Amino acid sequence: MAQSGSPRYKVVVCRNLGPDVMPLLESRHELELVIWPEDRACNRKWLLENIPGATGVIVMLTDKVDSELLDKAGPSLRTVSTMSVGYEHIDLKAVSKRGLKIGYTPDVLTDAVADLSVMLALMAGRNGGIGYSLVLNGGWPNFSWAPFGLCGPQLSTTVLSPTRKVGFIGFGRISQATLSRLVPFGITHCLYASNPSSPPNLQHDAELQSKYNLKAVLKVDLDELARESDVLIVLAPGGPSTYHVVNEDFLRKMKKTSVLVNTSRGTLVDSDALAKALREGWIWGAGLDVVEGEPNVPKDHPLVKEPKCVIVPHIASATLETRKHMATHAAQNLIAAILGGDMPAQVDL
Ligand code: DGY
Numbered sequence: 001m002a003q004s005g006s007p008r009y010k011v012v013v014c015r016n017l018g019p020d021v022m023p024l025l026e027s028r029h030e031l032e033l034v035i036w037p038e039d040r041a042c043n044r045k046w047l048l049e050n051i052p053g054a055t056g057v058i059v060m061l062t063d064k065v066d067s068e069l070l071d072k073a074g075p076s077l078r079t080v081s082t083m084s085v086g087y088e089h090i091d092l093k094a095v096s097k098r099g100l101k102i103g104y105t106p107d108v109l110t111d112a113v114a115d116l117s118v119m120l121a122l123m124a125g126r127n128g129g130i131g132y133s134l135v136l137n138g139g140w141p142n143f144s145w146a147p148f149g150l151c152g153p154q155l156s157t158t159v160l161s162p163t164r165k166v167g168f169i170g171f172g173r174i175s176q177a178t179l180s181r182l183v184p185f186g187i188t189h190c191l192y193a194s195n196p197s198s199p200p201n202l203q204h205d206a207e208l209q210s211k212y213n214l215k216a217v218l219k220v221d222l223d224e225l226a227r228e229s230d231v232l233i234v235l236a237p238g239g240p241s242t243y244h245v246v247n248e249d250f251l252r253k254m255k256k257t258s259v260l261v262n263t264s265r266g267t268l269v270d271s272d273a274l275a276k277a278l279r280e281g282w283i284w285g286a287g288l289d290v291v292e293g294e295p296n297v298p299k300d301h302p303l304v305k306e307p308k309c310v311i312v313p314h315i316a317s318a319t320l321e322t323r324k325h326m327a328t329h330a331a332q333n334l335i336a337a338i339l340g341g342d343m344p345a346q347v348d349l
Pocket of ligand 1: 084086264
């Protein structure tokens with residue numbers, strides 16, 4: 001507990017972290033908490049008005065951390081703690097120039113995001129969106145079982161399709177956790193494309209191949225990835241280097257029966273090109289947790305209008321357990337950066 005008269009550190013919290021996690025912050029009497037009071041994304045104007053003199057700030061991926069905000073905060077600011085694994089909303093140059101520590105929440109959301117990636121692959125391949133809307137709209141009475149009614153490509157291997165190749169854009173923790181979930185479906189090959197400047201880790205790939213008894217685990221170029229993948233899962237960080245990596249050219253190379261899943265950031269996929277690909281049948285379907293420009297994805301968005309596109313509103317990490325973990329790590333990162341101790345996870349700047 002702070003001695004009376006000892007300084008208190010102002011901390012701005014951009015979203016209430018709930019009854020299980022807020023006490024972690026509230027019990028630290030050295031901290032003077034200023035909490036965004038509403039149950040919606042923090043208002044920028046409110047944040048700019050409240051940030052001056054703060055020592056720390058807990059942000060969500062909906063809060064932009066840029067020079068304007070950091071200048072407003074002033075020299076007292078020591079840390080930015082984000083409740084997310086992605087940190088594209090934080091201007092890293094501006095932060096490192098000021099010598100600030102950034103906390104984030106990797107690892108704890110890996111399983112939840114991998115689970116949802118598989119869900120979307122199944123939903124998109126097996127016409128889950130079309131079938132669900134049909135029932136919701138009262139269409140089942142007019143849809144009787146038919147030999148090939150609402151058929152889609154099977155994710156698991158069969159006698160008729162003994163080879164199944166999963167492709168990943170980005171091959172970090174979440175991709176590998178997703179691969180482990182797909183192995184029991186009989187996936188035979190794992191292909192991935194990642195940072196072209198980093199050489200393939202042949203030993204690691206060989207270990208994965210033997211662990212899962214696959215025919216191959218292989219780093220390939222984007223052309224080969226597009227051409228060969230039956231299921232293509234986008235799981236790389238956002239930012240300029242991955243902007244629209246899935247574009248018209250890429251989509252045109254994919255198989256007509258392939259399924260695209262994006263559980264990373266909307267900016268990696270060109271929405272207009274994807275809508276065209278679905279409309280014209282270049283690929284089978286898409287499952288999206290993220291869309292460029294979200295949350296501005298209205299009913300008449302080109303992708304929402306595509307029946308073969310299943311979209312959920314950025315909920316890949318939204319399990320009760322994972323969000324509690326993420327919020328806890330965000331609070332612990334902030335406390336450690338201000339009061340001392342090890343941050344659970346700090347971004348290497
Ligand atoms: C993250 O933490 O970056 C995820 O996108 C949240 O779901």
